[in-house]
Amino acid sequence: xxxxxxKFLQDVKSGLDTDKKMTVVLGNExxxxxSMASAVTYAYFLKSxxxxxxxxxxxxxxxxxxxxxxxxxxxxxxxxxxxxxxxSVDDIDLNALYGKGNLELILTDHNKIGAHxxxxxxAIVAILDHHADDGDYPPGIETDIRPVGSACTLVAERYxxxxxxxxxxxxxxxLLGTILLDTVNxxxxxGRVKPEDEKAALALIEKKGIDREGLFEKxxxxxxxxxxxxxxDLLRKDYKEWNLGGKMxxxxxxxxxxxxxxxxxxxxxxxxxxxxxxxxxxVLLAMNAFTEPEFTRNLVVYVPDSGLREKLVSFLERSDLxxxxxxxxGIKGAEKIDAYNQKNLGVSRKKLQPLLKExxx
Ligand SMILES: [Mn+2]
Numbered sequence: 001x002x003x004x005x006x007k008f009l010q011d012v013k014s015g016l017d018t019d020k021k022m023t024v025v026l027g028n029e030x031x032x033x034x035s036m037a038s039a040v041t042y043a044y045f046l047k048s049x050x051x052x053x054x055x056x057x058x059x060x061x062x063x064x065x066x067x068x069x070x071x072x073x074x075x076x077x078x079x080x081x082x083x084x085x086x087x088s089v090d091d092i093d094l095n096a097l098y099g100k101g102n103l104e105l106i107l108t109d110h111n112k113i114g115a116h117x118x119x120x121x122x123a124i125v126a127i128l129d130h131h132a133d134d135g136d137y138p139p140g141i142e143t144d145i146r147p148v149g150s151a152c153t154l155v156a157e158r159y160x161x162x163x164x165x166x167x168x169x170x171x172x173x174x175l176l177g178t179i180l181l182d183t184v185n186x187x188x189x190x191g192r193v194k195p196e197d198e199k200a201a202l203a204l205i206e207k208k209g210i211d212r213e214g215l216f217e218k219x220x221x222x223x224x225x226x227x228x229x230x231x232x233d234l235l236r237k238d239y240k241e242w243n244l245g246g247k248m249x250x251x252x253x254x255x256x257x258x259x260x261x262x263x264x265x266x267x268x269x270x271x272x273x274x275x276x277x278x279x280x281x282x283v284l285l286a287m288n289a290f291t292e293p294e295f296t297r298n299l300v301v302y303v304p305d306s307g308l309r310e311k312l313v314s315f316l317e318r319s320d321l322x323x324x325x326x327x328x329x330g331i332k333g334a335e336k337i338d339a340y341n342q343k344n345l346g347v348s349r350k351k352l353q354p355l356l357k358e359x360x361x
Pocket of ligand 1: 034109149151
């Protein structure tokens with residue numbers, strides 16, 4: 001079935017031209033589902049209602065990273081949008097647009113422009129956001145910054161007020177799915193939902209007859225479903241790095257048991273090495289966590305320098321992490337990698353980082 005939203009994106013993508021004035025609708029640099037869905041649906045609203053001539057929704061990450069947001073992959077597919085039609089920062093030359101005086105920016109899901117895009121700050125013409133107001137944007141621009149649960153609620157309000165005719169299954173699915181995920185299915189206990197979110201979500205459900213529970217459950221499942229990702233993508237999906245006393249140290253958070261991971265990918269060391277090189281790291285760790293049958297943590301330590309590895313491993317083994325060595329037999333290059341069950345469940349990445357800092361000091 002041809003969806004109008006899909007067609008809109010296709011037309012925008014094929015019409016990108018830095019010699020034309022473009023209104024870039026930009027989500028934040030974390031590019032979570034809310035950022036992507038609000039940018040896409042708001043740009044479509046602006047175009048259809050004639051509020052902007054050339055609105056361009058831009059996903060604020062390289063398109064290669066889109067697949068890491070598994071809940072977004074699911075929801076855009078559910079909404080009938082082909083990911084190939086999405087426009088990312090790779091597809092549009094913001095520098096050229098800005099240089100030619102052809103860039104207008106509308107921010108969604110953030111109100112302080114990202115550090116890498118700071119130079120475009122004076123091109124901001126409007127903001128639609130639900131984060132705390134930083135006030136760090138040109139004076140006098142049009143803003144709607146309210147502490148609701150989801151930026152998509154602010155977009156949905158506009159459709160419900162002025163664009164009911166545009167609310168087809170694609171648009172409604174993107175908006176509703178995002179609001180539900182951001183507010184934990186409108187759950188008061190979770191502390192994220194505001195009356196505006198509930199009002200917008202219930203109106204969408206009533207109009208489109210969408211199965212709320214089904215949609216929420218699928219989204220929640222897909223958010224943590226990493227089965228489509230290879231080792232390299234698993235490492236970078238939720239990743240942080242630090243310079244600790246001159247050594248670069250990175251930790252990926254991976255939501256699956258190490259034993260399953262090793263079984264799935266006996267060539268896992270190659271992926272650790274590829275990512276380590278790409279990030280110029282001395283140390284690359286994976287902290288694995290999973291909840292079935294019970295909450296468990298595993299730790300993988302990858303350090304190609306054998307002298308450094310020996311020292312780090314013995315430091316970690318003597319620490320209060322409660323490490324029990326796991327079998328790495330069958331893994332290619334097993335001598336370069338150490339894997340553990342971490343019995344101290346209280347040590348998250350946030351707490352491991354200062355421990356590593358102490359080691360490198
Ligand atoms: Mn948001």
